[in-house]
Amino acid sequence: MNKNIRILIAKPGLDGHDRGAKYVARALKDAGYEVIYTGIRQTPEAIVKTAIQEDVDFVGLSLLSGAHNELFPRIVNLLREKGAGDIIVFGGGVIPESDIPSLKEKGIRAIFTPGTPIKDITDFIETVK
Amino acid sequence: MQELARRVIKGDIRGIAKAISLVEDGVETVKKEALIDSLYPHCGHAIIWGITGPPGAGKSSLLDRLIEQLRQDKQKVAVIAVDPSSPFTGGAILGDRLRMQKHAVDDAVFIRSMASRGHLGGVAGATGDAIKIFDAAGYDHIIIETIGVGQTEIEVMELSDIVLLVLVPGLGDEIQALKAGVMEIGDIFIINKKDHDGADRLRTEVEYVLSLKNGAENTTEHPITMTSATLNEGIAEAYSIIQSYYTTILKNGNLAKKRKNRIENELKHIALSKIKESVDKFLNIDDRLDSWVEDVFQKKVSPYKLLNKKINKFLQEIDWK
Amino acid sequence: MSKDERFRQKKQEWEAGTLKKVIDRSPERKAEFTTGSWLPSERVALPESGDFDDYNEKIGFPGEYPFTRGVQPTMYRGRFWTMRQYAGFGTAEESNERYKYLLNQGQTGLSIAFDLPTQIGYDSDDPHAEGEIGKVGVAIDTIKDMEILFDGIPMDKVSTSMTINAPAAVLLAMYIAVAEKQGVPRSKLIGTIQNDILKEYMARGTYIFPPKPSLRLITNIFEYCSAEVPKWNTISISGYHIREAGSTAVQEVAFTLADGIEYVNAALKVGMDIDSFAGRLSFFFNAHSDLLEEVAKFRAARRIWAKIMKEKFHAQKPKSMMLRFHTQTAGSTLTAQQPDNNIVRVAIQTLAAVMGGTQSLHTNSRDEALSLPTEESVRIALRTQQIVAHESGITNTVDPLAGSFYVENLTDKIEKEVWNYLNKIEGMGGMVHAIENGYVQKEIQDAAYRYQQEVERAERIIVGVNKFTIKENAPGGLLKVNPKLQEIQVEKLSRIKKQRNSDIVQNRLSALGVAAKDPDKNLMPFILDAVKDYASLGEICNVLRAEFGEYQESIVL
DSSP, rough: OOOOOOEEEESSOOOOOOHHHHHHHHHHHHHHOOOEEOOOOOOOOHHHHHHHTTSSSSEEEEEEOOHHHHHHHHHHHHHHHHTTTTEEEEEEEEOOOOHHHHHTTTTTOOOEEEEEEOOHHHHHHHHHH | OOOOHHHHHHOOOHHHHHHHHHHHHOOOOOHHHOOOOHHGHHHOOSSEEEEEEEEEEEEHHHHHHHHHHHHHHTTOOEEEEEEOOOTTOOOOOEEEGGGGGGTOOOOTTEEEEEOOOOOOOOSOHHHHHHHHHHHTTTTTTEEOOOOOSSTOOOOOOOOEEEEEEEEEEEEOOOOHHHHTGGGOOEEEEOOOOOOOTTTHHHHHHHHHHHHHOOGGGGGGGGGGOOBBTTTTTTTHHHHHHHHHHHHHHHHSSSSHHHHHHHHHHHHHHHHHHHHHHHHHHHHHHHHHHHHHHHHHHHTTSOHHHHHHHHHHHHHHTTTTO | OOHHHHHHHHHHHIIIIIIIIHHHHOOOSSSSOOTTTTTBSSSSSSSSSSSSHHHHHOOOOOTTTTTOOOOSGGGEEEEEEEEOEEHHHHHBBHHHHHHHHHTTTTEEEEEEEEHHHHHOOOOSSSGGGTTTTTTSSBOOOSHHHHHTTTTTTTTTOOEEEEETTTHHHHHHHHHHHHHHTOOOOOOOEEEEOOOOOOIIIIIOOOOSOHHHHHHHHHHHHHHHHHHOOTTTTTTEEOOOHHHTOOOOOOHHHHHHHHHHHHHOOOHHTOOHHHHGGGGGGGEEEEEEOHHHHHHHHHHHHOOOHHIIIIIIIIOHHHHHHHHOOOEOOOOOOOOOOTTHHHHHHHHHHHHOOOOOOOSEEEEOOEEEEEEEEOHHHHHHHHHHHHHHHHHHSSSSSSSSTTTTHHHHHHHHHHHHHHHHHHHHHHHHHHHHHHHTTTTTHHHHHHHHHHHHHHHHHHHHEEEEEEEBBBOOOOOOOOOOOOOTHHHHHHHHHHHHHHOOOHHHHHHHHHHHHHHHTTSOOOOOOHHHHHTTTTTOOHHHHHHHHHOOOOOOOOOOO
């Protein structure tokens, strides 16, 4: 037995476009990770509590409504407040290129935009785990 | 006492979560055993429920409703939701908590998803230790939701004080399932989706099978109740049946019997796994196993003859005799 | 009578009946239609040989059962589809400006996009609305926002489509009330509300209440409109989002029609007569790039729905059997890479929708995979429709692909697969059960997963994504929503809450709560009273939340 990587795939905000999140969840499972999926419309508070209870190594956030600049950093900050700043946060969705640098500055470690092959995500996980 | 144990006893959420990962990963055996040893004196307060039944029976949705009831009674609740790991990749999708996610922001509810990681029996190998962690952390109720694959889920019976078996009409193979021994697992039978066609018929079938099992006089021993988790109907009734069932087994001594039985099973399990570990180690020392295989293959010796001779030596080595 | 004679007779009957009636009422756009070489374009090209009986039964004449060739006998020779661009963002003021721009550019109908808090029944000051205000559409809290939205737009002339589902009753009530302030009686209002909750549970996600009370709200609207707002399309049963979630074309049709069956059953259960509401049911489909399958899909959908209405529900009026639909090109096919390529995708999809006989169309803008569309992108998208309408020639004849061996064959195949699904869902006790047990979601997800795997393995080529890629600079000139918007909207709401008569509002809300407890009461009049007195959308939805509870997602991965 060894340490399994656990990943929370979460959808903050109100949009219901979960096709991408579900695809990533399933593909990460097929890549051998334990994936917790919590469904749409999760508040930042619920996401952070879930991440902590599930003791995940990564939180992957998916958002297509355009509220990423508000919600992604909020989740990172809440994790830090709860002493869980070591959990690595990444994100995906319809996110303009120009927003990415400031998101990274605020602690979102990687952003995967539509069309990203799943291998880019698994490479990221394996590199930073 | 370890720092981690202290955090668990204090009810620190991150500490509990880390402790469960420790028992789940099972890599650091010494640390794990020390943790459980320090927590053990603080255990014994929680009521442990199992909830089992075929996939699609609505276990998580029902559980979500039962948590509402428990929260109205100001009870602290921990849930261990088990999902299968892929035998090919080891990956897993842990999706049960989705249906209980409205409790995620409630500090008195702790939901932990567990992948089976190859363990058979409907639960994960670390479920038993995770229960102890939640118990020591002060949760009043610890609920194990099994994978839900059927008759092999005996283990939930050994881990829980009360097992709820959730059945639904329309899965097509109800009677088969009833015959196949799933019925042996349940203490309380919940027929969910009672608004669907065939729910009453299913109830009659369950009653019949139970009457065969218990003798016609004795059907009260296993209550049957009907719910609809999605319509939020029959939940309060189910909850009060569970409560009175608990009172009954507490009074008639069945609960103590169950718990002693659980300890017995656990002791056997730990002993067996420790011996197995030693056996594995013993057999692999100095490539002994390879040379024995060769000897048996060459017909120099028969397996019994070889091992009966060796086994005494082994028992001496592990200091058993 | 021989098959030949029967066919000729049928044709004469069609010409003297269905066709003449329509042409007398609304003549065709031109006296003569020709190709580029001035060859005459036939109105409806018909088979010259073959099994005419089979043709009559499966394909028939446009404007007649089973409507395979279209719901009108002259189709776009009569008039073009409604060009309707879905738009809305930010505040009501900004959206109002965009609508006026689009109407000036020759758009013929409005299509309102609401922001997510509005779609889920939260006011802008609700914590759930954080970060989402005005992002994917316009924020509406009270009737005041609706007044601003339609300021200077004649509500008796324009037809308005509102993409609103769970709180559809509230937004419709606001629309009616604002129109009356403009002096337009509700009987004159033309438009559509989406009002299709079932696809929200399986694909789009903006649900509030569980299925049972949601279906009650829907039938309340059916009943109310059939008496009060007779020209209003009370529902737009949508496959669009099912397809966006990754379903196949077959699944899109099957699950949409299964939803339709569920709504019809719900209306019949409350005692409505099938022909009193069936004609006001409308549909909404997706147009993908697989051109010929898409055309076959639309044709099959019309034929199946006609059969369902006639044979299962025993509708009498032809109008009740017609599947009329809006189409939007496929957002999920747009790529963030080389975004100008999307113009071509949208053009192909436009052809699919038009050759499939759509009644109205939204064409996506090239930059939608990146952000909200800019004015320029929206104009190109609208121009795409105008080019197909005026330059392509496919609008000179009805159902141009009829009789193609390939398209007819595909139409039959799709129909067969759809019936398989419909029968299976019926066996599960209907669509609500099929959604609750996760069956539908699982089918969609499996298709989505398979598709994406094919893309990952480059077995399916997406130009600019997994082949023909280039190094690109980040695109500029994207539209950004005003970051101060949240503040502005919250401020506006709090001002209204202070100015209104809060005793009256409380009375209206508690009357609604009482009515909600009685399943035989129609809630529309109560909601209308509440919005007129400036009760907010969130307040109204919270009253209903307290009575109805909230839906809990159930998915299987």
